[in-house]
Amino acid sequence: MDYRPGLEGVIAAETAISFLDVDHEEIVVRGYNLLDLAREKTYVDVAALLIDGALPDEARRSELERTLVAESRVPEAIWTILRALPPSMHAMDRLRTAVSALAGFDPEVDDHSPEANRRKGIRALAKIATVVANLHHIAEGRPPAEPNPGRGFVENMLTMIVGRNVTPAEVRAFDISLIAYSEHEMPNSTFTARVIASTMSDLYGALTGAVASLKGPLHGGANEAVMHMMLEAGTPEGMEALILNKLAAKERIMGFGHRVYMKKMDPRAALLKETLRTLVDAGADGRWLAMGEVGEAVMQREKGLYPNLDYYAAPVYYVLGIPIELYTPIFFAARTAGLVAHVVEQHAANRLFRPRVRYTGPRGLKPTR
Ligand code: ACO
Numbered sequence: 001m002d003y004r005p006g007l008e009g010v011i012a013a014e015t016a017i018s019f020l021d022v023d024h025e026e027i028v029v030r031g032y033n034l035l036d037l038a039r040e041k042t043y044v045d046v047a048a049l050l051i052d053g054a055l056p057d058e059a060r061r062s063e064l065e066r067t068l069v070a071e072s073r074v075p076e077a078i079w080t081i082l083r084a085l086p087p088s089m090h091a092m093d094r095l096r097t098a099v100s101a102l103a104g105f106d107p108e109v110d111d112h113s114p115e116a117n118r119r120k121g122i123r124a125l126a127k128i129a130t131v132v133a134n135l136h137h138i139a140e141g142r143p144p145a146e147p148n149p150g151r152g153f154v155e156n157m158l159t160m161i162v163g164r165n166v167t168p169a170e171v172r173a174f175d176i177s178l179i180a181y182s183e184h185e186m187p188n189s190t191f192t193a194r195v196i197a198s199t200m201s202d203l204y205g206a207l208t209g210a211v212a213s214l215k216g217p218l219h220g221g222a223n224e225a226v227m228h229m230m231l232e233a234g235t236p237e238g239m240e241a242l243i244l245n246k247l248a249a250k251e252r253i254m255g256f257g258h259r260v261y262m263k264k265m266d267p268r269a270a271l272l273k274e275t276l277r278t279l280v281d282a283g284a285d286g287r288w289l290a291m292g293e294v295g296e297a298v299m300q301r302e303k304g305l306y307p308n309l310d311y312y313a314a315p316v317y318y319v320l321g322i323p324i325e326l327y328t329p330i331f332f333a334a335r336t337a338g339l340v341a342h343v344v345e346q347h348a349a350n351r352l353f354r355p356r357v358r359y360t361g362p363r364g365l366k367p368t369r
Pocket of ligand 1: 218219253
């Protein structure tokens with residue numbers, strides 16, 4: 001049988017959710033270009049597109065926004081569990097624990113019908129946003145920030161994270177980043193969620209596995225690593241020197257390269273760069289954009305590699321004042337909408353994932369006493 005290390009290029013599922021059309025540099029999400037959605041729509045619209053299957057009309061949009069805000073209160077027990085964990089524990093590990101525990105508070109946890117999965121998905125999306133927004137507060141011994149029913153879903157999330165009133169421009173930048181992170185075909189975390197769902201295990205189990213997958217620096221963890229690198233570099237000249245040193249030491253440069261895009265630009269990186277530029281034009285520190293551009297040029301020259309989404313999402317979050325340990329949890333909160341769509345689809349037309357191996361170990365050994 002054909003063996004592809006890392007399942008590179010293997011078609012693992014049929015899906016009507018999304019597709020990376022690398023030749024045409026388009027991320028297709030239920031027929032739309034993700035970049036068009038980011039420019040024309042809001043995250044709540046895209047969540048409806050992913051979970052319901054179609055962009056919402058005005059009535060559905062306000063209903064979903066209301067439901068998300070109403071469902072974004074988290075049971076007190078979740079805060080108690082999070083407070084019991086060591087604050088030094090990685091934020092993604094704390095999030096993984098909370099997502100797993102949320103299953104206990106969902107009355108439909110073991111109903112895998114598309115309707116129940118969609119209802120659970122919306123509850124999970126709402127509550128995960130509040131958990132993510134509070135991971136930092138809880139770790140620092142502060143009480144959790146509560147969602148305000150007078151604010152929209154995305155505005156609430158950003159306000160809870162940064163603990164101050166935010167401007168419409170900041171909400172827009174954050175919303176665009178959530179759309180960019182919302183869905184992306186079959187990355188490791190989505191594959192993980194579908195593999196778990198294929199045993200007819202529940203949505204929360206699939207999401208919990210996906211958090212573990214997304215934590216890794218080769219996947220979602222890269223956005224935090226990018227910011228640490230930029231802070232270490234400090235200046236555009238420092239960025240060039242740091243990248244050259246890392247390459248000489250055969251280190252990977254976080255935020256560059258992608259299994260599917262290979263040596264092409266991730267369209268989402270261009271979107272987030274544009275978002276960063278808008279924030280800079282509105283008065284944010286321009287240093288990170290300048291460093292980003294230097295890093296891009298160095299990597300293109302030295303390795304022929306282009307940035308992925310994480311490379312520019314990191315400085316966008318930094319100028320918004322978001323704590324670095326929340327960058328990957330925010331990626332997960334945004335991706336929850338896409339993951340829910342994948343679990344609904346997997347459960348609705350399930351075939352258990354059960355691949356084979358190419359065995360390279362010994363045979364014929366006999367156990368001795
Ligand atoms: N820095 C330096 N070299 C790189 C990088 C990088 N970021 N990415 C790939 N390469 C090089 C590899 O060293 C390898 O070179 P070689 O053939 O000379 O050995 C070649 O490019 C191919 O790399 P592979 O690891 O085989 O490619 P793969 O498809 O497995 O890797 C991955 C994709 C994991 C994303 C890789 O590009 C990487 O490690 N990037 C940094 C981490 C990162 O940014 N992850 C976020 C991904 S996007 C997301 O999750 C939102």
